[in-house]
Structures are given as structure tokens and as C-alpha cells.
Amino acid sequence: MGHRKEASIIQSGIVLMKEKIARHTFHIKVQSQDFSQMQYVPGFTAQFFLGNPHYDIDCEDRKYSFWNYEPVHQIADFAICTFSNGKGADWIKSVQPGDIVYFEQPRGKLLVDNSADNYVLIGDITSLSHLYEINRGLAISKNIRSFVYTESNEDIFPDIDHSFPFEYHIINPVSEKAILEKVKRIFPAGFENTMVYTVGHPATCITIHHYLKNECNAPLHHLRTKPFWK
Ligand SMILES: Cc1cc2nc3c(=O)[nH]c(=O)nc-3n(C[C@H](O)[C@H](O)[C@H](O)COP(=O)(O)OP(=O)(O)OC[C@H]3O[C@@H](n4cnc5c(N)ncnc54)[C@H](O)[C@@H]3O)c2cc1C
Incomplete structure (x- = not known):
């Protein structure tokens, strides 16, 4: 700002x-x-x-x-x-x-990175367009899981090509603990070859990042975490 x-x-x-x-x-x-x-x-x-x-x-x-x-x-x-x-x-x-x-001049830090085989994309509606663009930038060979959370169905919009490529979840009210419990189910057993983009709702980003870092020993260079507001 x-x-x-x-x-x-x-x-x-x-x-x-x-x-x-x-x-x-x-x-x-x-x-x-x-x-x-x-x-x-x-x-x-x-x-x-x-x-x-x-x-x-x-x-x-x-x-x-x-x-x-x-x-x-x-x-x-x-x-x-x-x-x-x-x-x-x-x-x-x-x-x-x-x-x-x-x-x-546009630029970016949270860029598409095709260096892993497996991906988990996690975000809210504010970060949905960012995740759609990352998803389309990943090679077709990648194994991609997703978790988009929102309080209401009425907030979900499709990707630019009118597709709904993600898994969408209604969680009302948004609660980082509830989201973490559900997200755990889609994480793979190991994180050596898995990149996780966690964006959007700040408390959820921080909770998931800490879980991946401290309890899953996920390599930090595979964690792309960015709260979208303060
Ligand atoms: C890398 C990055 C990419 C972003 N991309 C997008 C994008 O594509 N589209 C987009 O809409 N925004 C995006 N944002 C967020 C955007 O920059 C603003 O922070 C956001 O729109 C809020 O700005 P504001 O002036 O409306 O509200 P502010 O005056 O900044 O905030 C007012 C109040 O609302 C709360 N708040 C702010 N944002 C949200 C929210 N999304 N949901 C709930 N409460 C909120 C704040 O905590 C504050 O209490 C991005 C942020 C980052 C860091």
C-alpha cells in the first residue's frame, strides 16, 4: 500500500x-x-x-x-x-x-513452479483466481489436489474457461481448525515431491503452514504460503 x-x-x-x-x-x-x-x-x-x-x-x-x-x-x-x-x-x-x-509494473513472488510432481492448492475465494491461474500453468502430467473453502455457495465462481477444476468446501463460519482437519485428508503420506500453495485467509494460511512445517516436516522450499490480507 x-x-x-x-x-x-x-x-x-x-x-x-x-x-x-x-x-x-x-x-x-x-x-x-x-x-x-x-x-x-x-x-x-x-x-x-x-x-x-x-x-x-x-x-x-x-x-x-x-x-x-x-x-x-x-x-x-x-x-x-x-x-x-x-x-x-x-x-x-x-x-x-x-x-x-x-x-x-506487474511482478510476482507466488509464481507457478513446475519442479514437483504433486501439488496441493489451498485457498479461499479472494485467492481463487490466483489458484486457477497457477493450476492452468502446471503441466498436464502433474498430480493436483485442491481445497477451496468458503462460507457460501454463492461466492464460488468458475475458472475463466467456465470449468470448476477444484474441490470446493462450504465451511461456515470459516475456521482454521476445521479447515486443517479436512485438509489433512488430502495431504500425501510424504512431502518430498509435493508442493503446497496455501493462500488467502491469514489464520488458515498460518495454521496449515505450521502444521506442514512442524508436524509433517515438509521441506520449506516446497511450501508456498501467502496470507492475502492482514
Ligand atoms: C499476493 C496477493 C494477491 C492478491 N490478489 C487478490 C485478488 O486477486 N483479488 C482480491 O480481491 N484481492 C487480492 N488480494 C487482496 C487485496 O490486495 C486486498 O488486500 C483486499 O482486497 C482488501 O483490500 P481492501 O482495501 O478492500 O480492504 P482493507 O481496507 O485492506 O481491509 C478492510 C478490512 O477487511 C479485512 N479484509 C481484507 N481483505 C479481506 C478479505 N478478502 N476477506 C475478508 N476480510 C478481509 C481486513 O482485515 C480489514 O479488517 C491479494 C493480496 C495479495 C497479498
């Missing part, structure tokens, strides 16, 4: 489309010539300004994951949620097709 960005690092694009795809999620398509500067890898994120940083130098920003990127026409998809009722949620509610949106 940085402030006072140098004008030279501010990139922009046009919102081609906005659609409400679930009770708390909007899908936007953004086209930008600036996207041609990035070496896109699934797992990239863009830091969007919640306004025009050229005029408002204290403009806040929020990180959103690429759900899909189409390089020929330089069009990116994002799924932006409103669960928080925060400034990012207000921003996406107000964004309209035709608007210019501003962001920093």
Missing part, C-alpha cells in the same frame, strides 16, 4: 469489461500496452492504484492477481472481491468499462 509513486513507474490500461460473477466478486478485463514490458509468468500480481496517482500523490494501492493474461491483445483478467468492505472493495464497485486504471 505504498504512497507517492514516481510518475515513471506508473502504468495504465483501459477497463474493457466489468461483470459481477459471484456474490462478492467482480471480474474485470484490462487492456494495456504497458503489459508488453512484462515477462509474464502465472502467479503475477499488479499493484493497482485506487484512483489517479498522477493527480493524487497519496493515492493508496492494492495488490490483485492476474487470473489470465492474453499477450496478443495485451488483455489481463482480474477477479476482485468485496468481502473486506475496505477501500479496494469500494474502488472495484466504482470502476466502470472505459475507465483508465493505474498500476505499477
Whole structure:
């Protein structure tokens, strides 16, 4: 959530489309010539300004994951949620097709990594688009298990190709202990060749990470854990 960005690092694009795809999620398509500067890898994120940083130098920003990127026409998809009722949620509610949106050069840390044979993808609705993009970036030969948790069916949206490739679970209220107990059932016996992406709800990320590290002795370099908010 940085402030006072140098004008030279501010990139922009046009919102081609906005659609409400679930009770708390909007899908936007953004086209930008600036996207041609990035070496896109699934797992990239863009830091969007919640306004025009050229005029408002204290403009806040929020990180959103690429759900899909189409390089020929330089069009990116994002799924932006409103669960928080925060400034990012207000921003996406107000964004309209035709608007210019501003962001920093996209980059990523939580990238697709094809070096393991087995994968477990765990996340909530806020991180669902990120997991869909990682899932499509994994080779067809990989053995992939998944666990997506949400409080309501009405929050689940399909992947960009309209498929539902994951295992979705209603857990109401979201409880890290309840999720851990259910997730344990899909973990393999050993973790030598298994990579686990745990993203989304902070307490759940931390609980699962500690379990894998302390009770399963999972190698740390195979744990991709990222709480999506504080
Ligand atoms: C690597 C990464 C990728 C991300 N990708 C996406 C993405 O693709 N789509 C997306 O919607 N968000 C994504 N986020 C989260 C996003 O950056 C914002 O943090 C989130 O949207 C909340 O911002 P806000 O201004 O609306 O709420 P804030 O003002 O930051 O928070 C308001 C309150 O809501 C709580 N809160 C924040 N987020 C949530 C939530 N999701 N559910 C429940 N409570 C919440 C906070 O704890 C706080 O109490 C990502 C975050 C990271 C770190």
C-alpha cells in the first residue's frame, strides 16, 4: 500500500469489461500496452492504484492477481472481491468499462513452479483466481489436489474457461481448525515431491503452514504460503 509513486513507474490500461460473477466478486478485463514490458509468468500480481496517482500523490494501492493474461491483445483478467468492505472493495464497485486504471509494473513472488510432481492448492475465494491461474500453468502430467473453502455457495465462481477444476468446501463460519482437519485428508503420506500453495485467509494460511512445517516436516522450499490480507 505504498504512497507517492514516481510518475515513471506508473502504468495504465483501459477497463474493457466489468461483470459481477459471484456474490462478492467482480471480474474485470484490462487492456494495456504497458503489459508488453512484462515477462509474464502465472502467479503475477499488479499493484493497482485506487484512483489517479498522477493527480493524487497519496493515492493508496492494492495488490490483485492476474487470473489470465492474453499477450496478443495485451488483455489481463482480474477477479476482485468485496468481502473486506475496505477501500479496494469500494474502488472495484466504482470502476466502470472505459475507465483508465493505474498500476505499477506487474511482478510476482507466488509464481507457478513446475519442479514437483504433486501439488496441493489451498485457498479461499479472494485467492481463487490466483489458484486457477497457477493450476492452468502446471503441466498436464502433474498430480493436483485442491481445497477451496468458503462460507457460501454463492461466492464460488468458475475458472475463466467456465470449468470448476477444484474441490470446493462450504465451511461456515470459516475456521482454521476445521479447515486443517479436512485438509489433512488430502495431504500425501510424504512431502518430498509435493508442493503446497496455501493462500488467502491469514489464520488458515498460518495454521496449515505450521502444521506442514512442524508436524509433517515438509521441506520449506516446497511450501508456498501467502496470507492475502492482514
Ligand atoms: C499476493 C496477493 C494477491 C492478491 N490478489 C487478490 C485478488 O486477486 N483479488 C482480491 O480481491 N484481492 C487480492 N488480494 C487482496 C487485496 O490486495 C486486498 O488486500 C483486499 O482486497 C482488501 O483490500 P481492501 O482495501 O478492500 O480492504 P482493507 O481496507 O485492506 O481491509 C478492510 C478490512 O477487511 C479485512 N479484509 C481484507 N481483505 C479481506 C478479505 N478478502 N476477506 C475478508 N476480510 C478481509 C481486513 O482485515 C480489514 O479488517 C491479494 C493480496 C495479495 C497479498
